[in-house]
Amino acid sequence: MKLGLVIDTDTCVGCHACVVACKQWNTSGTLGPLTDYQPYGKEPSGVAFNRVRTYEVDTYPNNKTINMPVSCMHCETADCVTVCPTGASFKREEDGIVLVDQDKCMGCNLCAWACPYGARELDEAVGTMKKCTLCVDRIYDELLPEADRQPACVLTCPTSARVFGDFDDPDSEVSRLVRERNGYQPMSELGYNPVNHYLPTRHKPHAETTPGTPLPSLTERFKSWIGKSVSR
Amino acid sequence: MHPALSVIFFTVASGAGFGLVMLTISLHLLGGVPGMESSGTLAAILVGVVLATLGLLASTLHLANPKNAWRAFFRFRTSWLSREAVFSVLFYPCVMLYALGLWLFGGELAWWSAIAGTLAMLLALATVFTTGMIYASLRTIPQWNSPLVPANYLLLGLASGAVLLTALTVAFGGSAETVATMALVLLVIAGIAKGVYYFWIGKPQGPTINTALGITRSRIRMLEPGQSSDSFLNREFSFQAAAERILQLRLIVYVCGFILPFLMLVVLLRTDAAILALLAPLVVIGGLLAERWLFFAEARHVVNLYYGRQQC
Numbered sequence: 001m002k003l004g005l006v007i008d009t010d011t012c013v014g015c016h017a018c019v020v021a022c023k024q025w026n027t028s029g030t031l032g033p034l035t036d037y038q039p040y041g042k043e044p045s046g047v048a049f050n051r052v053r054t055y056e057v058d059t060y061p062n063n064k065t066i067n068m069p070v071s072c073m074h075c076e077t078a079d080c081v082t083v084c085p086t087g088a089s090f091k092r093e094e095d096g097i098v099l100v101d102q103d104k105c106m107g108c109n110l111c112a113w114a115c116p117y118g119a120r121e122l123d124e125a126v127g128t129m130k131k132c133t134l135c136v137d138r139i140y141d142e143l144l145p146e147a148d149r150q151p152a153c154v155l156t157c158p159t160s161a162r163v164f165g166d167f168d169d170p171d172s173e174v175s176r177l178v179r180e181r182n183g184y185q186p187m188s189e190l191g192y193n194p195v196n197h198y199l200p201t202r203h204k205p206h207a208e209t210t211p212g213t214p215l216p217s218l219t220e221r222f223k224s225w226i227g228k229s230v231s232r
Numbered sequence: 233m234h235p236a237l238s239v240i241f242f243t244v245a246s247g248a249g250f251g252l253v254m255l256t257i258s259l260h261l262l263g264g265v266p267g268m269e270s271s272g273t274l275a276a277i278l279v280g281v282v283l284a285t286l287g288l289l290a291s292t293l294h295l296a297n298p299k300n301a302w303r304a305f306f307r308f309r310t311s312w313l314s315r316e317a318v319f320s321v322l323f324y325p326c327v328m329l330y331a332l333g334l335w336l337f338g339g340e341l342a343w344w345s346a347i348a349g350t351l352a353m354l355l356a357l358a359t360v361f362t363t364g365m366i367y368a369s370l371r372t373i374p375q376w377n378s379p380l381v382p383a384n385y386l387l388l389g390l391a392s393g394a395v396l397l398t399a400l401t402v403a404f405g406g407s408a409e410t411v412a413t414m415a416l417v418l419l420v421i422a423g424i425a426k427g428v429y430y431f432w433i434g435k436p437q438g439p440t441i442n443t444a445l446g447i448t449r450s451r452i453r454m455l456e457p458g459q460s461s462d463s464f465l466n467r468e469f470s471f472q473a474a475a476e477r478i479l480q481l482r483l484i485v486y487v488c489g490f491i492l493p494f495l496m497l498v499v500l501l502r503t504d505a506a507i508l509a510l511l512a513p514l515v516v517i518g519g520l521l522a523e524r525w526l527f528f529a530e531a532r533h534v535v536n537l538y539y540g541r542q543q544c
Contacts, residue, residue: 043461058450085314086303107296118535121464127297
């Protein structure tokens with residue numbers, strides 16, 4: 001298995017719901033807490049696994065706003081794992097999820113230096129490195145209903161701009177989306193081979209429609225309205 | 233990159249210490265450090281080991297969770313940091329055995345002392361090389377991802393070690409002619425290598441904001457970072473020094489790191505002014521501290537592309 005996310009930059013509206021959902025789930029999850037520094041102070045900041053940044057692409061009149069959510073890409077060539085001197089940073093063989101063993105990490109920051117996507121953040125209060133777990137404590141939890149066994153960011157996204165799945169399976173939704181919508185890897189030239197893919201914007205505003213049963217004619221609908229509203 | 237003082241002190245001190253040990257042992261193996269009694273050779277080894285140890289201890293100061301530092305010895309197969317830890321620890325028994333031989337037999341080399349000395353020399357070399365490779369192996373920082381980086385670490389370690397050895401030779405009443413000449417040669421080579429490095433990092437290179445976002449056909453600028461104040465990423469990676477400051481410091485690197493000690497050693501060779509030999513290491517170390525600060529301050533991590541930088 002090669003688990004990861006597909007993120008649609010065409011439909012992402014930059015609402016930061018995934019950021020909040022991620023923080024909420026993971027602060028009490030496997031790698032938690034996600035410490036906040038001066039949460040009620042002048043400069044609140046803290047650990048986050050997922051950050052959304054907003055960009056303007058091209059110049060007027062062709063400009064467009066792009067929201068780019070970035071979390072761990074669970075790279076196939078994960079330098080963050082090979083540079084780790086303690087063996088705290090590891091990539092799971094069974095599903096490719098990259099994790100940090102909090103009991104082994106010595107907080108040297110080298111893995112954060114090796115990550116081009118800024119996916120790793122040192123928890124300055126705890127002293128260990130934290131990162132996206134792909135909600136490993138959710139996706140395998142058999143006590144949850146099957147539909148809920150997905151990362152918190154995916155479940156919460158109001159525009160369904162995030163899709164979770166297995167990239168090894170050519171028929172999975174993520175593989176299909178990457179195939180059909182030209183999914184790409186950001187900064188692929190560095191050779192990290194990220195598993196997460198991004199979908200480019202479409203050329204025109206476009207909503208996916210599914211063919212349903214056609215509406216009855218106006219006369220039919222008028223008759224049924226009369227039938228409901230006039231009492232015998 | 234954020235220039236952490238502990239790492240700056242660590243790399244400069246241990247580089248000079250290992251350089252001093254390497255040169256002292258190799259000269260001793262070649263028939264004795266010229267102009268130095270065996271007590272002086274032993275003192276040089278001691279100074280080198282103390283400097284290296286202080287540096288290595290300082291390196292643990294930048295760890296956020298030092299209680300797990302002992303685990304750093306176990307990923308030798310993939311991690312350059314782990315290799316550095318292993319080589320630096322193996323160095324100690326070898327150099328202690330060698331120093332014991334020096335203490336027991338003076339200038340004469342016992343066979344086991346020669347073997348221990350050779351091993352200590354090679355391990356010191358390996359430690360400095362691995363220190364450089366920790367940085368050079370990072371594809372995320374174009375200014376570091378170059379063979380010039382370990383070359384610079386080795387050459388600067390050897391050059392500062394040679395200047396230290398000259399000072400120690402003079403302090404122990406010897407004639408510093410040979411070691412000072414060697415120091416001059418090493419200073420020139422190290423200075424040229426550093427100059428090539430500065431030329432090489434002159435232009436931004438590597439990934440751009442376009443490849444970072446995967447949109448390669450139009451201009452991109454950041455509208456908002458999605459956070460109201462700096463995060464760990466900004467504190468660690470977005471450090472930027474003013475251009476004037478960088479120029480001033482580069483001047484200090486050239487003048488204090490190479491030109492001034494070169495002139496001091498030339499005058500020393502001509503006039504035997506011992507004070508110059510003793511001052512030269514201080515000047516070199518000052519220049520190298522500036523050099524190491526710049527090494528971090530001028531390195532631009534590609535995560536800055538996501539914060540609006542056009543190229544790193």
